[in-house]
Amino acid sequence: MAVKMSNVWTIKSIFLVIVIAIMALGGLQLFKHRHYMMPIVAGPGVAKVVKLSDYSRGLKGTMADTNVFFLEGKEEGGKMLIMANTHANEPSALLAALIFIENAEVEKGTLIIIPQFNQSASRNTRPGDGYPLYFEIPTEWGAKKIRMGNRDASPLDQWPDPDVYIHYPERQLLSFIDVRNTNRTWPGRANGPLMERVTHGAIEIMKQEKVDIAVDLHGAETMFPVTNCIVAPDKSVRIATMASLTVKAREGFDSHVEPSPSGFRGLSHREIGDHSDTLPFLLEAPIPFLDQPTGPKTVKLLLDGKDPFLLSLSRKGKLFVPYDETGWPMEKRVGQHCSVVLELLKQYSRKSPQREIEVRNVPRYAEVVKNGVGHYYHDPKKADKDKVYLN
Amino acid sequence: MPLVMIFYYAICVFIGAMLVWNFIREKKSLNDMLLYLLVLIPLVLRVLRIK
Numbered sequence: 001m002a003v004k005m006s007n008v009w010t011i012k013s014i015f016l017v018i019v020i021a022i023m024a025l026g027g028l029q030l031f032k033h034r035h036y037m038m039p040i041v042a043g044p045g046v047a048k049v050v051k052l053s054d055y056s057r058g059l060k061g062t063m064a065d066t067n068v069f070f071l072e073g074k075e076e077g078g079k080m081l082i083m084a085n086t087h088a089n090e091p092s093a094l095l096a097a098l099i100f101i102e103n104a105e106v107e108k109g110t111l112i113i114i115p116q117f118n119q120s121a122s123r124n125t126r127p128g129d130g131y132p133l134y135f136e137i138p139t140e141w142g143a144k145k146i147r148m149g150n151r152d153a154s155p156l157d158q159w160p161d162p163d164v165y166i167h168y169p170e171r172q173l174l175s176f177i178d179v180r181n182t183n184r185t186w187p188g189r190a191n192g193p194l195m196e197r198v199t200h201g202a203i204e205i206m207k208q209e210k211v212d213i214a215v216d217l218h219g220a221e222t223m224f225p226v227t228n229c230i231v232a233p234d235k236s237v238r239i240a241t242m243a244s245l246t247v248k249a250r251e252g253f254d255s256h257v258e259p260s261p262s263g264f265r266g267l268s269h270r271e272i273g274d275h276s277d278t279l280p281f282l283l284e285a286p287i288p289f290l291d292q293p294t295g296p297k298t299v300k301l302l303l304d305g306k307d308p309f310l311l312s313l314s315r316k317g318k319l320f321v322p323y324d325e326t327g328w329p330m331e332k333r334v335g336q337h338c339s340v341v342l343e344l345l346k347q348y349s350r351k352s353p354q355r356e357i358e359v360r361n362v363p364r365y366a367e368v369v370k371n372g373v374g375h376y377y378h379d380p381k382k383a384d385k386d387k388v389y390l391n
Numbered sequence: 392m393p394l395v396m397i398f399y400y401a402i403c404v405f406i407g408a409m410l411v412w413n414f415i416r417e418k419k420s421l422n423d424m425l426l427y428l429l430v431l432i433p434l435v436l437r438v439l440r441i442k
Contacts, residue, residue, distance in 0.1 A: 008418055019428040026432075027441045034441070156440050159396060 033133040034123040034154070036147055037390035039380035040115065043102040044361075045071035049389055052114065055208065056190060056201030063157045064194050066119040067391050068205065069101050070112055071359075077109025078212040078355030080345060081205060081278070084115050086182050086216055086268065088122035088149025091302070092285050092330060093217030095137065095146075096337035099376045100362055109357035112205060116391050117216075118182040118198065120157040122149035135299045137330075139374030141382070148302070152180035158194040168192060172265040183216070183282075186271035199268075206278040212355050213239075213279045213348050216268040217337050219287035222310060222319045222328065226258050230340060231282040233260035233273040239351060240281055243343040251365045253332075254321075255283070255340050279348070283340050285333035286321045303330045335368030400438060407434040 042049065048070045053059035055068075084097035097115040104111060116122045125131050125148065136143035155161075158180050165179040166172075168189055178184035180195055188200030206214060213236075220227035232240035240257045247255055260269040260282075272280035288305040289297060295307055306327030314323035321328070342362060349356040363376060380388045414427040436442040 011421060012414070012424060015425055015428055019425075019432065023432050023435060027436050027439070030436070030442045156437075156442075160399065 029133060030125070033125060033147060034156075036134070036145075038144075038146055040067075040069075040098060040389045040391050041102050041378040041380050041383040042069065042387045042389060043071075043104060043378075045073075045104045045106045045111065045359075046101065046387075047072035052198065052201040052205075055204035056188075056197045058190055058197040059194075059201060062120075062194060063123060064118075064120045064153065064198050066114060066116050066198075067389055068112060068114050069389075070110060071101070071104055071106045072110050073106035073108045073358065075108045078348065078352065078357045079110045079112060079209055080341075080348075080357055081112045081202070081209075081211045081214040082114070082217065082341065083117040083202060083214070083268070084113075084217045085122055085149065086117045087151045087218060088116070088118055088124070088147075089126070089131065089151050089290065090217075090219030090287055091135070091146065091148065092219050092287065092333035092337060094122075095330065095334045095373050096217055096341070099334065099338060099368075099373070100341070100359075102378050103376055104362050105360045107358040107360060109355070110209075111357070111359060112209065112211065114202070117202070118149070118153055118195070119391075120153035120194070121151065121180075121182070122147050124150040124152065124154035124156075126150050130297045132297070132299045132302065135302055137303075137374045137377065138372070139377050139379075141379035144374060144377050152177055153182070153195050155180070167265045168196060170265040174266060178266065183218075183268055184266035186266055186268050187275040199271075203272070203276060206272065206276045211276075211278045212352070212357075213281065213344060214268070214272050215341055215344060216280070216282045217341075218282060218284050219290065219333065220284040221291045222286045222288055222321045222323060223291050223293075223313070225320050227284050227286050228254055228321045228336075229256045229258045229284050230344075231258045231260050231267075231269045231284065233262075233269055233280065235273050236269075236279040236281055239279065239344060239347045242347040243340055246343050246347070247336075247339050247365070251339055253336055253339075253365055255336060281344055283337055285336050286328045287333065288323075288328050305329055305333075329369075331369045331373055332365075334373050335363070335365035338362055338368055339365040403434045403438050407431055407438065410434070 053065045059065040084093035165174040185195040188196035230240040269282040289302045
């Protein structure tokens with residue numbers, strides 16, 4: 001399209017204003033999302049909060065550094081590490097971890113909780129899939145606003161990606177994108193790519209603090225076979241089976257046991273077991289939001305898990321979880337995580353009474369479903385300032 | 392920041408500057424003017440470390 005010489009600068013100016021407006025509107029939202037800090041109110045069990053960079057120096061001063069909450073018991077005992085938001089687009093993990101941090105009282109042993117394990121991914125998003133930047137959990141004191149992240153770390157923090165990610169130390173060839181996926185970079189190394197330094201930090205916590213069990217909380221698509229389950233390697237499978245059977249019998253929900261494949265490297269449930277004395281478990285709760293054949297990726301879908309396309313697929317027997325008009329609400333997913341973690345604690349304590357871990361005041365599945373997730377969060381405005389941590 | 396990232400940002404600035412220069416020089420085609428600016432968006436957002 002040609003233009004008259006006399007009008008050139010007028011048209012250029014109009015174009016420039018439009019493009020700057022588009023850039024500012026889009027960019028400002030992304031900038032705010034990346035820098036939004038979510039307050040976490042440390043509950044009665046929290047004895048100290050440190051940084052992951054205290055265990056992996058290469059994280060110091062980077063966006064991947066993250067808070068590590070220590071909930072210490074009145075008596076000595078075993079130690080459990082809980083990691084959430086390994087994949088920051090699976091928020092039931094984070095919500096369950098927050099319930100533990102804000103409410104748990106530890107009688108025996110220690111709980112170590114990393115609520116935003118992949119901190120960089122929690123500040124990333126997936127605009128191509130129309131991901132919401134935030135979601136809100138209703139509470140008695142208002143809405144708790146939480147960043148919706150992405151599966152992988154932000155390329156602003158770790159880039160460029162290789163053509164193929166060569167796993168350390170097994171040298172298995174993985175997808176290029178997995179170099180930013182903290183469930184492929186285990187066991188990590190001190191001077192590796194940023195996400196390897198994150199997993200290295202967690203391995204160092206396990207070694208230095210002599211952690212007995214580690215739980216990595218996740219969510220998985222309803223069309224993916226490894227969903228609604230506990231993934232465990234051979235060394236953890238007995239405890240996982242007992243926990244699975246107990247929650248099924250006593251609480252009425254399914255969380256079956258999946259074996260950790262020995263030939264697929266980089267996953268937490270594989271590498272933690274192979275590179276430390278800690279018993280690893282990975283929990284998956286269904287998350288319809290992540291399924292591909294759904295309607296728009298809205299906050300509503302994220303929270304209630306109701307989707308007509310998945311319902312239709314369910315009737316055709318294509319899903320790996322029971323699914324009806326009630327969807328798969330967040331309360332069920334978070335409740336499952338809480339119950340399974342508590343049950344793993346209980347089963348481990350039975351097996352190793354000298355390393356018992358006893359935790360009180362954390363709701364189980366039925367309570368979370370009945371009261372809602374927000375019931376367990378505290379108002380940061382009313383909490384003591386020294387109890388509020390920004391994450 | 393690793394050296395390769397510094398190179399990457401330098402390349403972004405260079406290509407961005409070329410696009411701005413071409414936008415300024417373009418006198419005839421409206422399509423090209425608009426395209427120069429649209430292509431510039433991700434480069435600017437990256438250099439500003441926004442996306």
